[in-house]
Amino acid sequence: MKNRAINSESLKSRINENEKNQKVNINKWAFNIIPKKNINLKILELCSGIGRQSEYLSKHFKNSDFDFLDLSLDSLKIVENSSFFNPGRMNIINEDMDSYVNSTEKKYDIVFVSYGLYYSNNIKMLLKSIYQILNNEGIFIVMGPHGDNNYQIFEMVESTGLIIEDKIKYTCSKFMYDDVLNFALKEFDELNIYKVKNIIKWMNSSEFYNYWENSTFFDQNFKSKLIEKIDTFFEVNRHFINTKKIMLMIAKKK
Ligand SMILES: C[S@@+](CC[C@H](N)C(=O)[O-])C[C@H]1O[C@@H](n2cnc3c(N)ncnc32)[C@H](O)[C@@H]1O
Numbered sequence: 001m002k003n004r005a006i007n008s009e010s011l012k013s014r015i016n017e018n019e020k021n022q023k024v025n026i027n028k029w030a031f032n033i034i035p036k037k038n039i040n041l042k043i044l045e046l047c048s049g050i051g052r053q054s055e056y057l058s059k060h061f062k063n064s065d066f067d068f069l070d071l072s073l074d075s076l077k078i079v080e081n082s083s084f085f086n087p088g089r090m091n092i093i094n095e096d097m098d099s100y101v102n103s104t105e106k107k108y109d110i111v112f113v114s115y116g117l118y119y120s121n122n123i124k125m126l127l128k129s130i131y132q133i134l135n136n137e138g139i140f141i142v143m144g145p146h147g148d149n150n151y152q153i154f155e156m157v158e159s160t161g162l163i164i165e166d167k168i169k170y171t172c173s174k175f176m177y178d179d180v181l182n183f184a185l186k187e188f189d190e191l192n193i194y195k196v197k198n199i200i201k202w203m204n205s206s207e208f209y210n211y212w213e214n215s216t217f218f219d220q221n222f223k224s225k226l227i228e229k230i231d232t233f234f235e236v237n238r239h240f241i242n243t244k245k246i247m248l249m250i251a252k253k254k
Helices: 002-006 008-020 026-033 052-060 073-080 097-103 123-133 151-158 166-171 175-187 205-213 220-236
Strands: 042-046 065-069 090-093 108-114 134-145 190-202 240-252
Touching: 002 008, 008 073, 008 190, 008 205, 026 052, 026 190, 026 240, 042 052, 052 065, 052 108, 073 090, 097 123, 108 123, 123 134, 123 175, 134 175, 151 205, 151 220, 151 240, 175 190, 175 240, 190 205, 205 220, 220 240
Parallel strands: 042 065, 042 108, 065 090, 108 134
Antiparallel strands: 134 240, 190 240
């Protein structure tokens, strides 16, 4: 699981299979909600990946200073070589998020993370530390899956006999409620929650397969069985629909 979670190429392929046929552009959706600010803010993005949200952040908070953190140096290099990257204002940090947030002396006005917090090895401690590194009036923004997110793809994959790890299912269903919201409700002074449903339509077996092969729940031993199942599915169906449930949480400290 860990390798595909960090591998830059796997991340690009998964994003590509989702973005090709998605109904809602979730980054546009989120940044239409997040309030824009033109003053200088110190911003930390955790698990920035290949910079899909980093670019939006840089345009949304034009006069700010950014730290983009990820465990994958390959992904950070993509961010660093992107046209939006301004070396005078932006910095990459190739470190584990737990060790960085738990030890940094820096303070931030915004900590942003999309689809990454659940990779923490100690989420309770990480959430406390995020709260501590936020300045007064600081904002913690989290985007991630919740509820019965991905249920169609899980059902199809498990129909082969493969049992998807509980931890993986937890991260994309209850994690936002039990860990993130639970903490934010207790500790932050203002909390806003937004939700959207995204429908991803895969038009053929290979689009389905490409996504699965690059996911954290891929298992080589079930490859031929799954190919047989999806080929049979596409003999009678024109597309496979997968539902993504996305939550955006904006929590403010006073
Ligand atoms: C699913 S991707 C999300 C990327 C991006 N935020 C997005 O939504 O497109 C998760 C990212 O978290 C990074 N990651 C995983 N574990 C991490 C850790 N312990 N510390 C820092 N980054 C980590 C991975 O390298 C990957 O880039």
